[in-house]
Amino acid sequence: GENVEQHPSTLSVQEGDSAVIKCTYSDSASNYFPWYKQELGKGPQLIIDIRSNVGEKKDQRIAVTLNKTAKHFSLHITETQPEDSAVYFCAARKNNNNDMRFGAGTRLTVKP
């Protein structure tokens, strides 16, 4: 089955700096890669996703890049703000398999 690895497990940045979280996956058939943000006491919330026919996607301060050859994808947050502090999860799934596998999560702390 799919195996998703996520790094780093913790990340601390100064407000205004950029943050990058990286994930690798093992199954080359995976073609959908969402990112979730989980705030304390809440369920994960989808923040951005990318499909394998796209190399990069951007939504305001958040961007995701995908390298299918290397089987890795990354989340980029620019101009970080304290409210970006949360645990971020990457995930990967094949179109014909609904078993979406998550990375172990990255705890991001943005210091004011």
Next chain:
Amino acid sequence: DSGVTQTPKHLITATGQRVTLRCSPRSGDLSVYWYQQSLDQGLQFLIQYYNGEERAKGNILERFSAQQFPDLHSELNLSSLELGDSALYFCASGPVAANTEAFFGQGTRLTVV
């Protein structure tokens, strides 16, 4: 608010007991997924139902079972509970079986004492 409702929010029970967690998906969503999140751990996929039928199975213990009812709500049954079953249990829903987005509920925090 994702539109996915989970009850109860908190549950404390003793070892050996059985509990039922309930999930109401977003209106119109046919797929329901269950995940387990232990303390400081990632999300472990347990099982998925689509329109009443089991669609995919993950790392779900034999002591655990789930079902999806005709009104599309789902229940996760946990039996012979052990201390290690203490975790957050999340339900997520999505529109179709081979779907992309999954929207998560707020979770049920289960504590086994």
